[in-house]
Amino acid sequence: MIIPVILAGGSGTRLWPLSRQHYPKQLLKLFGNYTMLQQTILRLSGLPELLSPIVVCNQEHRFMVAEQMQELGIADAKIILEPVGRNTAPALALAAMYAQEVEQSPTLLVLSADHMIRDVAAFQTAVDVAVRASRAGHLVTFGVTPTHPETGYGYIKTQAHNGQGDYLPVQQFVEKPDFITAQSYLAAGCYFWNSGMFVFQADIFLQELAVQTPDVVVTAEQAKTWATRDLDFIRVDRESFAAAPNISIDYALMEKSANVVCVPLDAGWSDVGDWKSYWELSDKDSAGNSFIGDSLDVGSTNTLVFSQDKLVATLGVDNLMIINTPDAVMVAHKSQAQQVKSLIGKIEKLKRTEHLQHREIYRPWGCYDVVDNGERYQVNRIRVKPGGSLSLQLHHHRAEHWIVVKGTALVQRGEDTMLLSENESTYIPVGVQHRLSNPGKIPLEIVEVQSGPYLEQDDVIRFEDSYGRS
Structure with missing residues (x-):
C-alpha cells in the first residue's frame, strides 16, 4: 500500500507579503479554490493502493492543517507536529516510523505541500514508475525535465536518458549552478531539476538512513518514544527532536547512497518559489500582464498585480511585481524575485511583525481582523465557525463591547449566559470571566470594541479551552 507523506513545514518567505510565518504559502489558495496543501492531496485521487496521508507540519499551523484536511473529507490523517524546525531528514524519519504502525513495509510517496503540478495524469504516470522502482529496492527521486537554464534549483545528474520514460541511475546531486553552468546542464540532456519528491519503502529507507546518518534515526526514535497525543495531533518530544541534526534528506541520505534512481517528470511542475514563478504560472493578457484582484491598468507590460483589498492602478510600467495585502504592499522588479527574503531580514531587524502574520489572525475557532486601533482602543471583526468556541477567559486591563452582525452568539459573562x-x-467589564461561542449552523460575525490602557494579546487569562491551548 502507498502512504502519502506531505511535508508542510515551510515558510515561503519569497512570497511575502502574502505568505507569512504563521500563514505560509502551502496553506494559501494561490491557484483556484483549493490551497496548495489541498491540491497536493487532490492530485493523488485515482492512484491505486492509496492510504490516508501523514502530514508533517509546524505546530503553530496544526489547526489550519487539520481544518483543510477535514474540508477534503479526510478525518484520519496523521498530523505530526514539529516542535522546532530540523529540515526534511528528521521529519521523514518520523513519518516512516509512524507509517510502519499502519503497515509493516508501506511505500512512502513523499511530497512537498507547496508545489504546483499542471499535468496530473503525467504526474500519476511518473508515480507508477517510481512505485515500481521502489518495490525493486531503490530509493527514488523525481527529476523534473528542465525547460530553461534555471539557477534557482539544484540538479540531478543521471545516466543518459534511454527515451523509455523509465527510471535512471543517479550519478550525482549538484548544487544550484550559475547561469553558464545551467546552460551546459540543459545542453547535456542528462540533468534534471531536483524536485524534492521521493518514493521508497519505509523499511529500506530507515535502514539506509541508519547507515548513512544514524543520529537522525536515533533522535527520531527518541522523539517518537516520548510523543503524546493532543486532540488529533501527534506531539513528538521537543527535547529529543531538537537534538536531531538539522539536515535535509538529500544531504543525509540521497547524495550518499548508491541505491538512488531518478524518474523523469515532465508534468508542468513548479515549486512556486517566488512571485516571478507565480507570474509565469498565471494567466496573462496579450501584453504579458497578470492581474489578480481589483486592478486597473493603462499601457503596462509583463507585470504582475496581486491585490487583496483595494484598487491597484498601474500606468505604463514594465516587469514589475506589485503585491497588495491589507497591511503591506510590495513593489519590486521581477529580476529581484529571489531577493524578497532580504526584506524579511529588514523587518525582523526593525522588530516589526509583518513577516509573522496578517492583519487577519486565524484561530482554531475562526479568525479576527484588526479593523482599527489607536490609543486605548481597538476594533476587531470576529468570525466564529459553527460549533466554535473561544476560551473561557478574562482580561485585567481591557473591557470589551460585542455587537452581533451575523448569526447567533452564545455569551457566557460571569454567572450569566445569554443568546x-x-x-x-453586550458589554464585558474588566476582570470578568467570559466566553463567546457559536451554537448555530452558519458563521457568527461580531464587531468587538476593546478599550483600556493595555490591549496586547498577553492580557488573556485562559481558564478553559476546547483546543488544548494553555
Missing part, C-alpha cells in the same frame, strides 16, 4: 441575535450587543 444574542443580529443587532444585539
Whole structure:
C-alpha cells in the first residue's frame, strides 16, 4: 500500500507579503479554490493502493492543517507536529516510523505541500514508475525535465536518458549552478531539476538512513518514544527532536547512497518559489500582464498585480511585481524575485511583525481582523465557525463591547449566559470571566470594541479551552 507523506513545514518567505510565518504559502489558495496543501492531496485521487496521508507540519499551523484536511473529507490523517524546525531528514524519519504502525513495509510517496503540478495524469504516470522502482529496492527521486537554464534549483545528474520514460541511475546531486553552468546542464540532456519528491519503502529507507546518518534515526526514535497525543495531533518530544541534526534528506541520505534512481517528470511542475514563478504560472493578457484582484491598468507590460483589498492602478510600467495585502504592499522588479527574503531580514531587524502574520489572525475557532486601533482602543471583526468556541477567559486591563452582525452568539459573562441575535450587543467589564461561542449552523460575525490602557494579546487569562491551548 502507498502512504502519502506531505511535508508542510515551510515558510515561503519569497512570497511575502502574502505568505507569512504563521500563514505560509502551502496553506494559501494561490491557484483556484483549493490551497496548495489541498491540491497536493487532490492530485493523488485515482492512484491505486492509496492510504490516508501523514502530514508533517509546524505546530503553530496544526489547526489550519487539520481544518483543510477535514474540508477534503479526510478525518484520519496523521498530523505530526514539529516542535522546532530540523529540515526534511528528521521529519521523514518520523513519518516512516509512524507509517510502519499502519503497515509493516508501506511505500512512502513523499511530497512537498507547496508545489504546483499542471499535468496530473503525467504526474500519476511518473508515480507508477517510481512505485515500481521502489518495490525493486531503490530509493527514488523525481527529476523534473528542465525547460530553461534555471539557477534557482539544484540538479540531478543521471545516466543518459534511454527515451523509455523509465527510471535512471543517479550519478550525482549538484548544487544550484550559475547561469553558464545551467546552460551546459540543459545542453547535456542528462540533468534534471531536483524536485524534492521521493518514493521508497519505509523499511529500506530507515535502514539506509541508519547507515548513512544514524543520529537522525536515533533522535527520531527518541522523539517518537516520548510523543503524546493532543486532540488529533501527534506531539513528538521537543527535547529529543531538537537534538536531531538539522539536515535535509538529500544531504543525509540521497547524495550518499548508491541505491538512488531518478524518474523523469515532465508534468508542468513548479515549486512556486517566488512571485516571478507565480507570474509565469498565471494567466496573462496579450501584453504579458497578470492581474489578480481589483486592478486597473493603462499601457503596462509583463507585470504582475496581486491585490487583496483595494484598487491597484498601474500606468505604463514594465516587469514589475506589485503585491497588495491589507497591511503591506510590495513593489519590486521581477529580476529581484529571489531577493524578497532580504526584506524579511529588514523587518525582523526593525522588530516589526509583518513577516509573522496578517492583519487577519486565524484561530482554531475562526479568525479576527484588526479593523482599527489607536490609543486605548481597538476594533476587531470576529468570525466564529459553527460549533466554535473561544476560551473561557478574562482580561485585567481591557473591557470589551460585542455587537452581533451575523448569526447567533452564545455569551457566557460571569454567572450569566445569554443568546444574542443580529443587532444585539453586550458589554464585558474588566476582570470578568467570559466566553463567546457559536451554537448555530452558519458563521457568527461580531464587531468587538476593546478599550483600556493595555490591549496586547498577553492580557488573556485562559481558564478553559476546547483546543488544548494553555
